[in-house]
Amino acid sequence: MSDQQTKEPAVASRTFDKQGDATDQERIEAAMAGFAAEFGARTALYMNACVRCGLCAEACHFYLTTGEAKYTPIHKIRPFEKAYRQTRQPFSVLARAFNLAPGPSLDELQEWQELIYDSCTLCGRCTMACPMGIDIAELVKEARHGMYQAGLMPDRLAQITHNAEVKHSPFGEPEDFLKAISDIEAEFSIKLPVDRAKADLLFTLAPGELDEHHSSVAAAARIFDQLGVNWTMSSEAFEATNFGYLSGNVDLQRQLTCRLIDKAREIGASVVLLPECGHAWGAARWEAARWYGAPLDDLHVMHMIEYLAKHIESGAIRLKPASGTVTFHDPCQLVRRGGLGEAPRIILRALGMDLHELEDHGEEAFCCGGGGGVLANTRAEPLRLKAFELKKRQVEATGADRFVTSCGQCRLQFDRGAKSTGWSKQVESLLELVAANLTD
Numbered sequence: 510m511s512d513q514q515t516k517e518p519a520v521a522s523r524t525f526d527k528q529g530d531a532t533d534q535e536r537i538e539a540a541m542a543g544f545a546a547e548f549g550a551r552t553a554l555y556m557n558a559c560v561r562c563g564l565c566a567e568a569c570h571f572y573l574t575t576g577e578a579k580y581t582p583i584h585k586i587r588p589f590e591k592a593y594r595q596t597r598q599p600f601s602v603l604a605r606a607f608n609l610a611p612g613p614s615l616d617e618l619q620e621w622q623e624l625i626y627d628s629c630t631l632c633g634r635c636t637m638a639c640p641m642g643i644d645i646a647e648l649v650k651e652a653r654h655g656m657y658q659a660g661l662m663p664d665r666l667a668q669i670t671h672n673a674e675v676k677h678s679p680f681g682e683p684e685d686f687l688k689a690i691s692d693i694e695a696e697f698s699i700k701l702p703v704d705r706a707k708a709d710l711l712f713t714l715a716p717g718e719l720d721e722h723h724s725s726v727a728a729a730a731r732i733f734d735q736l737g738v739n740w741t742m743s744s745e746a747f748e749a750t751n752f753g754y755l756s757g758n759v760d761l762q763r764q765l766t767c768r769l770i771d772k773a774r775e776i777g778a779s780v781v782l783l784p785e786c787g788h789a790w791g792a793a794r795w796e797a798a799r800w801y802g803a804p805l806d807d808l809h810v811m812h813m814i815e816y817l818a819k820h821i822e823s824g825a826i827r828l829k830p831a832s833g834t835v836t837f838h839d840p841c842q843l844v845r846r847g848g849l850g851e852a853p854r855i856i857l858r859a860l861g862m863d864l865h866e867l868e869d870h871g872e873e874a875f876c877c878g879g880g881g882g883v884l885a886n887t888r889a890e891p892l893r894l895k896a897f898e899l900k901k902r903q904v905e906a907t908g909a910d911r912f913v914t915s916c917g918q919c920r921l922q923f924d925r926g927a928k929s930t931g932w933s934k935q936v937e938s939l940l941e942l943v944a945a946n947l948t949d
């Protein structure tokens with residue numbers, strides 16, 4: 510998360526305010542109602558499939574780096590499971606009548622808040638390890654919906670979510686966006702298209718690009734220019750990140766999704782291009798139609814690395830060789846959860862770089878430790894640093910000169926980790942690497 514976001518004055522979210530006045534029982538009921546809204550056939554299947562084998566534990570970076578039993582993935586969904594057993598499992602009416610399946614208490618929900626917001630990056634590595642195919646990452650995400658309803662979420666994440674609700678973006682208002690674009694134009698002596706009435710491609714940004722990674726915006730502009738694309742950014746729909754998706758605020762998730770889709774249609778764009786951001790890909794590519802409530806057949810939601818790989822393969826983007834050996838961190842939401850594992854390797858091959866893969870890479874890669882809103886949650890820093898150390902050891906073991914990734918949140922997590930531990934390795938953006946090696 511950018512410094513701009515972490516330095517905002519404290520403002521609680523609307524639901525947080527409302528729930529702040531709620532009684533314990535009202536909070537429990539709000540959480541249970543939020544959980545119940547998620548209980549369908551798939552959840553029932555998951556809840557009844559666990560054989561308590563413990564294999565998911567060895568997949569989770571937070572359990573592996575702390576050794577604490579409470580961080581085992583299956584433990585993180587216990588109150589959600591309790592709520593299911595109390596309300597939806599067969600004979601739950603009888604179970605309730607005889608108090609055989611008590612639901613979670615407020616103390617349990619409070620304790621659980623740390624587990625599902627601080628110690629889960631929704632990375633899905635445990636999901637891959639589970640022999641029963643239980644998607645724990647998805648269950649944690651669904652459980653956040655109930656926690657949000659009960660006002661049980663980390664203050665910092667609530668504040669940033671509130672900013673996304675009332676200011677348009679965690680970064681700020683449209684005027685803040687226009688100011689940042691003007692700063693980037695001055696910094697790189699370029700002109701950037703904003704608010705064109707018609708364009709073929711709507712380019713969106715994450716707060717990290719508007720704040721710390723200005724060079725990524727300039728890099729994208731350079732590539733669009735070489736391709737001769739008719740593109741624009743929009744001051745009314747510039748935000749690619751979705752803090753509704755991360756916090757559990759489904760109304761906000763829907764609102765942010767619809768904003769991007771509606772703007773793309775208004776300007777006649779056929780492509781909504783997402784920046785180097787992981788969860789934006791999950792929210793806008795894989796969940797957009799669900800929240801929009803209609804198919805999006807006329808729009809192609811693309812991630813930057815997918816876009817680059819496509820144009821490199823077609824020969825439209827021509828590259829000169831880049832120097833050095835390289836290792837690549839696979840962002841979980843792009844690769845394991847998002848199906849884009851080949852795209853970065855197409856790009857690195859086209860750059861002629863000698864790729865030294867991490868011990869765990871591709872779909873098996875460990876999370877950076879900051880995904881799923883954990884980077885935005887300042888109190889989770891000690892836990893994040895432990896996950897960072899795991900990744901740092903793997904990067905060093907490759908002996909590669911350069912360390913590259915394609916998610917701004919991963920970059921910020923590595924930058925923060927490097928600063929805290931005095932690590933000299935600088936993580937680089939794949940997009941910026943491409944732009945720096947375009948042939949003239």
Ligand code: SF4
Nearest residue numbers: 569629630632633635
């Ligand atoms: S999704 Fe990732 S962080 Fe969350 S419990 Fe599973 S392995 Fe751990």
Ligand code: SF4
Nearest residue numbers: 559560562563565639
């Ligand atoms: S790996 Fe799957 S079946 Fe085994 S304990 Fe974890 S969730 Fe249960």
